[in-house]
Amino acid sequence: MESLVGLVVCSLLLAVQGLYSPSDDVVELNASNFNREVMQSDSLWLIEFYAPWCGHCQRLTPDWKKAATALKGVVKVGAVDADQHKSLGGQYGIRGFPTIKIFGANKNKPEDYQGGRTSQAIVEAALSGVRSLVKDRMAGKTGGSDHGWQSGGGGSGSKKDVVELTDDNFDQLVLDGEEVWLVEFFAPWCGHCKNLEPEWAAAATDIREQTKGKVRLGAVDATVHQGLSSRYGVRGFPTIKIFRKGEEPEDYSGGRSRSDIVSRALDLYSDNSPPPELLEIISEDTLKKTCEDYQLCIIAVLPHILDTGAAGRNGYLEVMMKMAEKYKKKMWGWLWTEAGAQMELESALGIGGFGYPAMAAINARKMKFALLKGSFSETGIHEFLRDLSMGRGSTATVGGGALPKIYTVQPWDGKDGELPTEDDIDLSDVELDDLERDEL
Template sequence: MKTLHGLLASSLFLAVHAFYSSSDDVVELTPSNFNKVLQSDSLWLIEFYAPWCGHCQSLTPEWKKAATALKGVVKVGAVDADQHKSLGSQYGIQGFPTIKIFGANKNKPEDYQGGRTSQAIVEGALTALRSVVKERLSGKSGSSGQNRQGGGGKKDVVELTEENFDRLVLNGEESWMVEFFAPWCGHCKRLEPEWAAAAAEVREQTKGKVRLGAVDATVHQGLGSRYAVRGYPTIKVFAKGEQPVDYEGGRTRSDIVAQALSLFSANAPPPELLEILNEGVLKKTCDDYQLCIIAVLPHILDTGAAGRNDYLKVMMKMAEKYKQKTWGWLWTEAGAQMDLESSLGIGGFGYPAMTAINARKMKFALLKGSFSETGIHEFLRDLSVGRGSTATIGGTALPKIHTAEPWDGKDGVLPEEDDIDLSDVDLDDINGRVEL
């Protein structure tokens, strides 16, 4: 018989975990059914939550109301990312709740940055839906999900042989997950579509830094023997510069992708920290990445080289910490890009300052806390889970960027002043006195 304490604990557990039921219009998503999102032509709005999260509990009634209002128009789902960690890892979930929009390109969901009321959620979903419709009207592809399980994904699985294995896997620049298979193996046949779909997604999300390959071990028996393959399929992980290890994870697309992204994150170098020297640097960085993080550092005469390097070290540590996000990182000197500072309201809080720009949405957010590892981490963490305060950049494009000379790494030098000859100046007149 359960004790009263046990009954209360069980009731609390059930209450915490019963966020959504079959009677709600919210679709509960798991690794086993997430393909319905990726293969769908519909736009999906998906909440990643944890049952113990207070903010998630507060969001639940609003999420249900929004799902009911959007029924038949936009799909609304929810993932218990505390239970299904592979999905949370796959989509870079670092806080709860995180809401993502799976639009036309299901491979690249966007973060929802709006409010947490049902009204704001509905408006955000309809705005995203209008963007999808406009893309279709312009002739662009709709859903990317249809190619994931078809022949289109197979081209991303590299056929490995005894002739190319060492060159590509052992001596190449990429990390690899390699499947050793036999054509007659039933388990291998079931794995094939998952492996192909994962290969396409991994190549895109890691920009080719992690690849998926396949070896027919019945043909290339030397490779199977070298890596002690005794059953099919066998999957080995080849991290750059390390000995191969057996992959013991799940065999679904999401499981494979999660392992590949973890491999990418562990071995990827931090993003480069670039000085804004011309318009091309800013445009390329902000166009290529979901967010570009920009620091405006004090003038070199105010900090000297040592002080500036201290600020740059803080930025590089944060770039390393958030490298899985693949954000762009930039910096400039106070006063060098006044149009940029003015359009973003930088300077009102003093220097150093920091902003995060989403160029696709023409939105930005300003760091209000300290320019320190703790302050910047809190700023970026809040942005990544949709809690940051954002504003719209004026105009339809980023501000004008002026060409600047790169910092030479040295202390600043005060400009030389011209000598002034005071021999002909009547100092009494200057001081306001009249000579008697």
């Protein structure tokens, strides 16, 4: 039965929608307007990436609004609900809330704001940024980026991350390579291509970093390499196609902003990546690394091997692996342990009252967890994880407010368990009188 406290916490979390309204001087930013408002702007921007449930964000809100009003007409002040617009948060490597970034002259390389969280400190940092921006302009420094792979210009920034594809290297890199490719076919005289160029270049760097090079962005000058253009039926510019090894190319039909391109690339990356590894908790490092590296870590506590045997345990692990595959786009961590092996972990998560197998999902950043209340089956776990994805279900604080102590144990050898052996005692040579005297 859900506790009243859990229900109240859940209700409060769901009730918090956003921290800013249209009547505020804070500009609400999202994936649809970010490129237009920020990336194509000459203004200096201070942008807060927040989550509505974040207590620190809620405390910052009045100061952020006050700073926005004071800086109105001088510096743009914006806010992104990174919990709702995850693609933007992922694009800028947001790992905690609130995170504040300064988008100055070079919008493709925002700086982290390290100052105080009062309105006075925020305003002073903004004015300092404006002075630096004006000083650079007076010195003839634009600070912008010239991603000139099309014209061969010197440029700086991320042009190096867009691979120039030609008749000579296309098959080797794109068709025979293991990576997934997004390839732009362009013409140097094309106005739409020139507009896409900085977006494509900036996205290339983000995608290389976030997919560890598994998804690449390339560009083909179709006026020079007409054979490639003809081979893939390119009739207009820019044309973007998706290439996966061994498959027919697919037309890209998404948006042309940096965030749109990054979002599609991350989907391609997750579609073509293997499911996350299912690890047994055998040491403190196993738990700590998994739970701290991922947004959620899903932990199963399976019955003792003597209760299930190898076949039964493998059945539970198979269910978990299927669910890890189903939810691999979430990039969650997956762990398991045997009942009784990590008692402090079980106690911190309130496991034990529901029997085994049991499952919990931990958010190590918030030190919150949720318990599987349904069946340990594909259907039951799917419903549990689906509710978590949608922000539903009751949560509680991890016991002690920190990850519990983990004991180092031997990993399971994949075999059936064996009962402990007992030494046989031979009583044939012992006289009954001797036993009776010993008892006395």
